[in-house]
Amino acid sequence: MNLSKGAHAPVPTSLLAVVVSWRSAHTVDAHALLVTESGLVRTDRDFVFFNAPRHASQSVTLDQEPAPGTARLSISLPRTEPDVARIVVSASLDDATFDQLPDLTLTVHAADGPIAQFTIDGIEDVQAMMFGEFYRRDGQWRFRAIGQGWSGGLAGLAGEFGVTVDDPTTARPDDSARVPARSNRAATADTARTTDRAHCASVPSRLDGSAAAADVSEADRRANGSPASGSPNPAAPRPDGPVSPRPPALSRRVIDVPPPPPVDPEIADWHPDPEAPDQLRWWDGQEWTSSVHPHIHDHRTRCTRCGNPLRRKLFGGHGPCKNCAAEVEEFLTHWRNRARRVLAGPGTMSVEWTEVWAALRFQRIDEERGRTLLREAGVTQVERMVAFAFADGEVFAEELDAFEHVVSELALSGGIVDDLRRRMHRGRTLSRLRAGELPTVNTPGLHLDPDERVHLDLPAVHLRMLARGPRNTEGRLIGSSKKLRFVGDGTGIELPWNRVVSVHPEHGTVVLAATSARGGATFGVADPDYVAAALEGALRVSKRLVLTPGQRDSRSISQDVKAQVWQRDGGACVECGDGHYLEFDHIIPLSRGGATSVTNLQILCRACNRAKGARI
Structure with a gap:
């Protein structure tokens, strides 16, 4: 739809893109102002521009790297706060005026393509322009094409809407500096803006190159004189009486003592406003922002998000808030996709993950609802983490911590998660034993060498294959820091660690290989994996072969190789297609000279991997 000056059109309440385009080498800085029914911003944080490219509510975002010859704003109407009546779209130039830009056009895009286009013509030599505005009407959003210019530049335009600037002469632009786009600006405005404004804000502005806290006293926002072109004040109808004297420049007061932070200042969330206990105020993790909303005490009959009364059900109780349901569903669709990307990428210990949940809290959506949406993705992620951890037979402390953090963050539970947790903890225990972190066992009555410590003492069966058949001898298997002993009925074995290979x-047994063919031994024990890990750790300590922290042995598979194999096999067993209890398997086993490479690795479930064994 092509719009002319003053024309308006409905727009969908969704995520929109506003693109300003022109044909020249000049750079246009796009910006937006979120104003209330008074026609003024609430604080300077409602001004989205090059130094503050994202509004705290995520409703307006400035693209800082647009295509050449364009400027772009993303506007999410569902995220716009209820007390924002209009979103003014404007732009400015530093080294030229807008009359030097040919084919200046504003286009509004929805998900399915352009929905409104406004070609600006009849432009005066101004450095700042208000192209149009999104405004609410009868519960819907509409866009109005304006094409209004300010020769006072960005400072003049910003000051017109109540943004604080450092220079008082630019903070209140002279009416004679404004160049109206048409003789009767009031014909395109729905309501006149009020003339009084109390303003106190932190100034995140490039206008004066610094940030300052300011309190603006009540003052007339504009004089009653006529602009230079002879047209009325573009923001309000001009009275017929004599011209009143210009009010004094805006006064400023520095706030020396900021409000105290909340109890948990590291988490961005809504907290009782220290300056107004009847409302909640957003703490972004570092400072208080200007975003506030009423503190809803009656959660049974009123929506906790918008405060509107909830409709009563026929058989008692209250139904969900119709006003918020559609907005929440749309937000959660985009939020879930973003959370999944962060979960599979940077992870739950990253800054990006913290920002994901802060965005959910800002929209006043229950975190449990977000966890429910991410449960399936969370289980898939922990399955992947376990498979990666066991790929090289070692589970390191950081891998276990990362696993537990995902389970805790998403409140994962159930049989699969419990089995994966037990497997990770056991894998970590075996890894610590193999690395030499061995327990010390008290064995009274056993004669030990000086400085010898016992690490293992448990029942075992010595398995031997004799000429007349197998012979099994029951006894005790004792592993110490110096040797391995087996004490049985009428027999005994001692193997110093320097003879064990x-x-x-x-x-189901533990096999020891020694330097001589007859020096080895095989023992049957209740937990072969644990015993083998403990004896391997004792052997490494004795031979000083213990790996340094963070070092991996020759069985190690790099993260890049794991990721390629996982991507190629689709995160499922290549034999049966199961997606649970997955392991990395060497197609040609390591014991037969197989390489640890992408082509020689595959993903198998635990059952298929056990069935394959060491076969090729």
């Missing part, structure tokens, strides 16, 4: 579990 390797220790590994095999088919």
